[in-house]
Structure formats: structure tokens, C-alpha cells
Amino acid sequence: MGLDIRLPLGLIFLIIGGIMAVYGVFTRGSAMYASSQGINLNLIWGLVMLLFGLIMFIAGRKK
Amino acid sequence: MHLSPIDWLIMLVYFVFVLGIGFALKRYMRTSTDFFLAGRSIPAWVCGLAFISANLGAQEVIGMGASGAKYGIITSHFYWIGAIPAMLFVGLFMMPFYYGSKARSVPEYLRLRYDEKTRAVNAFSFAIMTVFSSGISMYAMALLIQTLGLLHGIVPDAWVFHVSIILSAVIVLGYIFLGGLTSAIYNEVLQFFLIVAGFLPLVWIGLRNVGGWHGIQQKLPTTMTHSWRGMTHASTNSLGVEVVGLVMGLGFVLSFGYWCTDFLVIQRAMAAESQDSARRVPIIAAVPKMFFPFLVILPGLIAVSVTSHSSAMQPTSITQQASGHALPLDEAHPHGIIPQKVDPISGHPILDTNGNPVYDYDLAIPVMLLHFFPTGILGLGLTALLASFMSGMAGNVTAFNTVWTYDIYQSYIKKDASDAHYLWMGRIATIGGILLSIAAAYAVTNFNNIMDALQLIFSLVNAPLFATFLLGMFWKRTTGHGAFTGLLTGTAAALVHHGLTIPADAVPGIHGGWIHVVHTYPSDMAQNFWTAIFAFGVNLLVTTVVSLFTKPRPEPELVGLVYSLTPKAPEHHLTWYQKPLTLALGVLAVLVALNLVFA
Numbered sequence: 001m002g003l004d005i006r007l008p009l010g011l012i013f014l015i016i017g018g019i020m021a022v023y024g025v026f027t028r029g030s031a032m033y034a035s036s037q038g039i040n041l042n043l044i045w046g047l048v049m050l051l052f053g054l055i056m057f058i059a060g061r062k063k
Numbered sequence: 064m065h066l067s068p069i070d071w072l073i074m075l076v077y078f079v080f081v082l083g084i085g086f087a088l089k090r091y092m093r094t095s096t097d098f099f100l101a102g103r104s105i106p107a108w109v110c111g112l113a114f115i116s117a118n119l120g121a122q123e124v125i126g127m128g129a130s131g132a133k134y135g136i137i138t139s140h141f142y143w144i145g146a147i148p149a150m151l152f153v154g155l156f157m158m159p160f161y162y163g164s165k166a167r168s169v170p171e172y173l174r175l176r177y178d179e180k181t182r183a184v185n186a187f188s189f190a191i192m193t194v195f196s197s198g199i200s201m202y203a204m205a206l207l208i209q210t211l212g213l214l215h216g217i218v219p220d221a222w223v224f225h226v227s228i229i230l231s232a233v234i235v236l237g238y239i240f241l242g243g244l245t246s247a248i249y250n251e252v253l254q255f256f257l258i259v260a261g262f263l264p265l266v267w268i269g270l271r272n273v274g275g276w277h278g279i280q281q282k283l284p285t286t287m288t289h290s291w292r293g294m295t296h297a298s299t300n301s302l303g304v305e306v307v308g309l310v311m312g313l314g315f316v317l318s319f320g321y322w323c324t325d326f327l328v329i330q331r332a333m334a335a336e337s338q339d340s341a342r343r344v345p346i347i348a349a350v351p352k353m354f355f356p357f358l359v360i361l362p363g364l365i366a367v368s369v370t371s372h373s374s375a376m377q378p379t380s381i382t383q384q385a386s387g388h389a390l391p392l393d394e395a396h397p398h399g400i401i402p403q404k405v406d407p408i409s410g411h412p413i414l415d416t417n418g419n420p421v422y423d424y425d426l427a428i429p430v431m432l433l434h435f436f437p438t439g440i441l442g443l444g445l446t447a448l449l450a451s452f453m454s455g456m457a458g459n460v461t462a463f464n465t466v467w468t469y470d471i472y473q474s475y476i477k478k479d480a481s482d483a484h485y486l487w488m489g490r491i492a493t494i495g496g497i498l499l500s501i502a503a504a505y506a507v508t509n510f511n512n513i514m515d516a517l518q519l520i521f522s523l524v525n526a527p528l529f530a531t532f533l534l535g536m537f538w539k540r541t542t543g544h545g546a547f548t549g550l551l552t553g554t555a556a557a558l559v560h561h562g563l564t565i566p567a568d569a570v571p572g573i574h575g576g577w578i579h580v581v582h583t584y585p586s587d588m589a590q591n592f593w594t595a596i597f598a599f600g601v602n603l604l605v606t607t608v609v610s611l612f613t614k615p616r617p618e619p620e621l622v623g624l625v626y627s628l629t630p631k632a633p634e635h636h637l638t639w640y641q642k643p644l645t646l647a648l649g650v651l652a653v654l655v656a657l658n659l660v661f662a
Contacts (some may be wrong), residue, residue, distance in 0.1 A: 002090075002091050003084075003091075003249075004088055005109055005249050005252050005253075006405070008080060008083070008084055008087075008249070008254060009252060009253055012077070012079075012080045012257075013075065013256070014254060015076050015258070016073050016076055016077075016443060016446075017067060017304075019069065019073060019076070019439075020440060020443065022416075023069050023438075024439065025438070030437075032437040032438055033432065033437055035435055035436065036121060036435055036437055036440075037268060037271060037272060037296050037307065038270050038434065039268065039271075041264055041268065041436065041437060041439075041440045041455045042437065042439035042440050045260075045264045045440055046439075046440075049260055050073050052256075052260075
């Protein structure tokens with residue numbers, strides 16, 4: 001099938017991960033992280049998702 | 064509940080992608096094979112993820128979280144005894160016949176192997192069940208959106224339910240109408256990764272909060288943190304099932320009946336690019352599936368272990384617990400942050416017949432998301448939840464449009480039309496399937512008992528099915544008359560068994576005993592498992608006996624359909640790790656280890 005699934009998969013993780021990471025940077029030390037025990041989940045998990053998205057996107061482009 | 068723009072933005076990105084995939088794939092939909100079978104061109108790992116994602120609907124995510132909160136890690140039996148062995152079996156032994164026979168659907172396999180009438184029974188009952196399953200997913204999603212107040216302040220409260228139904232229907236319709244099964248499969252892969260991405264941080268933060276698995280073990284009673292303890296007798300484990308009912312009923316009959324014969328999942332494997340790939344699909348799927356208890360059951364356990372209430376969420380329940388009388392949820396059944404069930408009309412908490420509060424375990428996972436996730440990642444968590452509902456819906460709709468078009472329309476209504484006509488019919492059937500799902504969703508809303516009734520019907524229809532396939536694939540003597548009578552008597556046996564037995568503390572009626580109560584089961588789960596065992600047994604027996612008295616089909620006609628008459632596909636072109644058997648043995652080893660660790 002003409003479209004490699006890894007492209008849209010990589011893209012959506014890049015975008016959502018990017019949004020979360022940027023938002024995490026701007027909300028460092030915010031009181032709202034009390035619910036996640038002081039861990040800046042947006043920044044950390046956003047970066048993890050960015051990385052995953054990047055790997056998928058590159059793998060999809062290679063073919 | 065108030066969501067910030069950033070949460071909405073994340074959800075919006077998801078919906079744009081979902082529909083975008085449909086549009087991107089539209090130009091590849093040239094023939095009916097493209098639309099219904101994804102052109103049989105999808106790589107095994109993609110099909111494998113779709114294979115579990117199609118099943119990862121509302122019942123799974125919400126239901127498994129609820130069971131985890133209610134019964135504990137023992138719920139993992141649904142995976143480690145139930146799904147995984149069945150998935151390995153279908154990949155190793157059954158897929159060569161589904162894929163190799165060139166059947167386009169499971170009912171079509173039944174026609175090739177047996178006859179028209181056996182196919183008709185399966186096609187019609189399956190089509191009806193998919194519509195209702197999709198309707199239930201839709202209903203559950205709308206109910207959750209309403210309960211959480213997601214759209215509060217955006218649309219009037221009285222409309223939230225209807226708006227949710229219509230929105231989900233339009234989105235699912237959009238991407239299947241455009242891109243058919245390929246679109247559904249691609250979206251299921253997306254949904255799979257989003258569900259993992261949304262739930263993994265939840266488990267991480269949740270475990271940190273309660274002090275890891277050891278913290279849970281200290282807070283909860285031992286029956287909730289061990290999966291095999293007390294299984295020898297129904298009264299000593301929280302499921303109320305003894306080991307024979309569990310292993311035979313759930314592990315063998317129900318799970319094999321579902322994973323090995325349900326076209327909803329088999330369709331994903333049939334879309335694979337080759338027979339080798341098709342065989343690997345369920346086995347690849349089993350790998351992540353094995354670890355799903357940590358993603359969907361564990362949050363339920365964490366939810367009941369959390370004791371530090373950040374806000375005064377349920378002050379009433381705590382004071383009532385302190386008053387010390389026999390609560391259903393006392394020290395043996397802690398309720399953590401699970402909210403009480405509230406009557407949607409009066410707004411008052413619901414009490415059981417003894418005046419004790421009733422807890423809404425179905426909210427275990429949603430409440431966990433709200434409890435631990437700050438703005439931003441909360442949007443991701445809710446996206447994951449919505450994705451699971453939509454994949455459940457889409458899976459059913461794609462299975463429905465295929466069975467309708469190939470097994471009902473092409474077989475009984477219009478036989479010799481052009482391929483373009485069937486492609487067109489597939490799109491029409493997609494619209495029809497969605498409209499019927501909406502009708503089903505409202506039927507579930509308006510009749511209190513219909514959910515119980517539907518679950519009953521599903522179990523009655525599914526229970527005997529596996530015997531028909533098992534005999535068909537592995538005994539060449541089985542005849543069409545035998546299969547047909549066996550299937551009907553098996554269903555009848557399930558019905559009679561249900562009418563003669565009843566779970567403890569239920570009144571005769573929809574839960575059983577409507578003929579005469581001759582046996583009482585310790586729980587409805589035990590009754591359900593044993594109903595399946597009886598249905599399977601009767602089907603096996605009747606099919607065998609009738610087959611022996613009727614004329615079998617000549618052997619050359621059965622090549623490719625029956626195990627003993629089909630030459631084994633050569634495997635020497637595969638490297639060792641590509642061989643289905645090696646993969647399956649690896650999965651099995653991990654499975655045994657998981658059972659031992661959590662025993």
C-alpha cells in the first residue's frame with residue numbers, strides 16, 4: 001500500500017511530543033505538577049515521544 | 064472538569080491525523096480487495112498491532128481497569144490464560160487455512176469447508192453482533208464524555224450525549240468510507256502507540272505514588288496481588304471461579320472461540336502480504352498483548368491503592384467506612400480514589416440493597432488520568448482513551464461491511480455484479496453499519512437491561528463456535544450437516560444451561576434460572592464459563608455424531624481447508640527468528656514466567 005504507516009506515525013508523535021515538550025519548558029516549576037509528584041511530565045514524556053517520532057519518521061523515509 | 068487549550072490542541076492533532084490518513088489512502092482504493100482486504104499487502108508487524116488494537120475497545124480499556132480495581136491482578140487470567148495461548152494457536156495452526164484457502168472472510172471459509180447454510184448462520188449472527196458491539200463502544204464513549212464533563216460549557220449539558228455520539232460516528236465513518244480496511248488498520252496502529260504513550264506515564268507516576276508493586280502488595284489483600292492463589296476453590300478467590308472452569312471455560316472455549324474464529328481480528332491477519340506474514344500476525348500481536356495487563360489492569364490496582372486524597376473527593380465514603388459495619392468494600396476491598404456511583408438523574412449516590420455505597424469501578428482509569436496528569440499530558444491521556452473507543456468501533460464497522468458485502472449481499476441478494484459495484488456497496492454498508500450502530504447505542508441507552516441481554520446473546524452465540532472450526536480444520540470426516548446441527552444444538556445447549564443455572568445472589572430472569580434453578584454458581588463469571596463449556600461440549604458431540612451418519616465430501620475438494628489434506632508450507636526460506644514456531648515458543652516461555660512471577 002502506497003503510504004508507509006511510519007510516516008504519519010512519526011509525524012503525529014513529533015507534533016504531539018513537540019507540543020508537550022515546549023509546553024513543559026514554559027511551565028517548569030509550575031504548581032500544577034503537584035499532581036504528578038513534582039515531575040514535569042510534559043517535558044520528560046514530550047521528549048520521549050519526540051525521540052520515538054523521529055525514529056519512526058526516519059525509518060519511514062528511508063525506504 | 065476544565066480542559067485547557069493545550070489539551071484540546073493535542074486531541075485536535077489526533078483527529079486531524081485520523082481523517083488525514085483516510086484522505087491520503089482514498090486514491091489507493093481501486094478494487095473491492097483494496098477496500099475490504101487492504102489489497103492483502105500489509106506488513107506483518109502492522110497487521111499484528113492492528114490485530115490487538117481492533118480488540119482494544121471500550122470493553123477492554125475500561126473493563127479491564129475496572130476488573131483490576133475490583134478483583135486485582137487475577138484479572139490477568141484474561142490475558143495469560145485466555146488471549147495469548149489462543150493467539151499462538153490461531154497463528155500456528157489455523158491461519159494457513161484462513162489465508163491459504165483464499166476465503167475473503169471467516170463465514171466464507173465456512174462455506175468453502177462446509178456448505179451455504181453453515182455460512183449463513185455465522186454471517187448473520189456475526190453481522191448483528193458487530194453492529195451491537197460498535198453501538199456499545201459508541202454508547203460507552205458518549206457516557207464517559209458526559210460523566211467527565213469534557214464538553215461542559217461548550218455544548219449545553221442536555222446535548223452532550225447526542226453530540227458525542229454524532230461526532231464519533233462522523234469521524235469513524237469518514238476514515239473508513241475513504242480508506243476502507245487499510246485506513247482502519249493504519250489508524251489502529253496509530254491508536255495502539257497513542258494508548259501506550261498515554262497509559263505508560265500513568266502507570267509510572269501511579270507506581271511511584273504507591274511505592275511500586277511492593278507498595279501495592281502491602282496495601283491490598285493478598286488475593287488481589289496474586290493471580291493463582293486460591294484458585295483451587297471458587298470461594299477462596301475474588302473471581303468466584305475454580306481452576307477447571309477457568310482453564311477450560313475461559314482459557315480454552317471462550318478465548319479460542321474469540322481469537323480463532325472472530326472475523327473482527329482474523330480480518331487483520333488476512334490483510335497480510337503473504338501466508339508467512341499472516342501466520343506471524345497473531346504471534347507478533349501476542350508479544351505486546353502479554354504486557355497489556357501492566358497497562359490496563361495495573362492502573363485499576365493503583366487506583367484502589369492510592370490513599371492520599373489530594374482533594375476531598377469522597378468524604379462520605381470514608382466516614383461510612385469508619386462506621387465499621389459490613390461494607391462491601393472494607394479492608395478486604397479498598398476503594399482508593401474510585402468514586403461512588405451516582406444516579407445520573409437525581410445526582411444522589413446509589414446505594415445497594417443494604418444501604419451501602421456502590422462504587423463506579425468503570426471510572427478507575429479515567430479517574431487515574433485526572434488524578435495524576437497535569438494539563439498537557441492530560442490531553443494525551445484523554446486522546447488515548449478516545450482512541451481506544453474509536454478503534455473498537457472502527458474494527459466492528461470494517462468487519463461488518465465486509466461480511467455484509469461478501470457473505471450476505473453478494474451471496475443472497477446480487478450475485479454477479481461488477482467489482483466496482485461491490486466496492487460501492489462496501490461504502491454504502493459502511494454508512495449503514497454506522498447508522499445501525501447509532502441505533503444500537505440509543506437502544507442501550509433507553510433499556511436498562513439491554514446491556515446484560517446483549518452480553519448474554521454474545522456468549523450464547525460465541526460459545527459453541529470453536530468446536531465447529533476445530534472439527535472442520537482437523538477432522539476431514541466432518542460434514543456440513545454435522546457442523547450446522549452441531550452449531551444450532553450447541554447454542555441451544557448454552558441457552559438451556561443458562562435457563563437452569565443461576566449465579567449466587569441473583570434473581571431468576573436475565574441472569575439465568577428462568578426455566579428452573581437446578582444449580583447455583585458462586586459467581587456470574589463461573590456461570591458464564593460453564594455455559595461455554597457445555598455449549599462447546601454439546602457442539603463437539605453432535606457434530607461428530609451427525610458427521611458419522613452423513614456423507615463426507617470427497618477428499619480432493621478439501622485440500623487447503625483441512626489439516627491432514629494440506630501439504631505443509633515450506634519454511635526453509637525463513638530464518639530461524641521468522642519461523643512462527645520459534646516466535647510462539649519464545650512467547651510461551653515469557654508467558655510461563657509471567658504466570659510464575661505473579662502466581
